[in-house]
Amino acid sequence: MEKVLIANRGEIAVRIIRACQELGLNTVAVYSTADRDALHVKLADEAVCIGAASPTKSYLNMTNLLGAAQITGADAIHPGYGFLSENAEFAEQCLKAGLTFIGPRPETMRLLGDKARAREAMKAVGVPVTPGSDKELTSVTEAQAIATEIGYPVMVKAAAGGGGKGMRLIETQAQLQEGFTMAQNEAVKAFGNNEMYLEKFIERPRHIEVQVLGLADGTGIAIGERDCSLQNHHQKVVEEAPSNIDPATREHLLEVSKRAVEELHYLGAGTLEFLYTGPNQVYFMEMNTRIQVEHPISELVSGWDLVKAQLLIAAGKPLPERTATNGYSIECRVNAESAGTITGLHLPGGNGIRVDTALYQGYKVPPNYDSMIAKIISYAPDRETARRKLMVAINETVISGIQTNLDFLNELLQTEQFKQNDFDIDFIERELLPQQA
Structure with missing residues (x-):
């Protein structure tokens, strides 16, 4: 594997390009006409326009993506998240074209992409299901x-x-x-x-995820869990790792997740998602067969570089020794609430702060795609310090020219429920949104 085409856009495309560069891999960016001036286009070694602004004519267009790989001589495709990242047909078409698909095998994606069949597969290996x-x-x-x-x-x-x-x-x-x-x-x-x-329907649960890796030799690794309960209309807003579940349930989830990866011969990075209501009350929801938006918090508390791990697994190379770590990490998703040109930009930094974004001053945020424009992530020895660091970082952030949800994120982090780590998946819609109406 020498040249990777990134079949995506935005911050995840930038993230993948940087990981490829660290490993000495050449990169190909693809872009729609709306993304001609996007940061991932500027950072990649090569870039190819694959169609009009509509996702169906560009980032969801398999023919154009495979054609871009062919004309640039790419030998691998990384799908990122969203778009075609969990499309088994696309993975299969990549393999038929002689390309390495950086993700699970197509048959695994088909199985786990079908929620009913996935439940049965998980039940068969001892994973608790709803x-x-x-x-x-x-x-x-x-x-x-x-x-x-x-x-x-x-x-x-x-x-x-x-x-x-x-x-x-x-x-x-x-x-x-x-x-x-x-x-x-x-x-x-x-x-x-x-x-x-x-x-x-499980009432007032927490949304707990287990990050896993499946290696080519059949070995599974359960890296750790995270809490993704803070959601607005089923869209995650804030995530954190580790979660606030009891130690016995944590150990059980990691054990059954590792077993599932090995029994299903899963390859690459993936996430098992669960609902949790208390000790021994945990239920499998689904498995995402891709890198997750919230992967940085798992990286910071575990010492793994998950995108590099994806690339190395796909290339058949051994994973490096990870740097053992612990501590606490919280991520906020910064969303654009309008399209427009970024007229002023200051991103936070300092000890324990990471920002994943594709923004730059003068960039025109298009209205055609997902609204997330940045992820601000804190890391600290304990949760309260991580919370305070993240609040400082959010208050320091300046994004002018468009409307964002920065004020809402700041408000959320200051609620007593968040401070006390006492919330569930309906907290935002039940407690915060009615107050703003």
């Missing part, structure tokens, strides 16, 4: 039978979904017909798939 349907559902009648069996409230989700699309909370039988139909229509529109699944 009570729910054991197969895909396409009709309300099927959903009614399962909901009656496990009891309301239930959650209807798109089998091929993610990011909160195709998802509805159903609290009573009277709501099932409308809720199932609306979720299914949304799933068809977003994913082209009408298959749904249904699971018991």
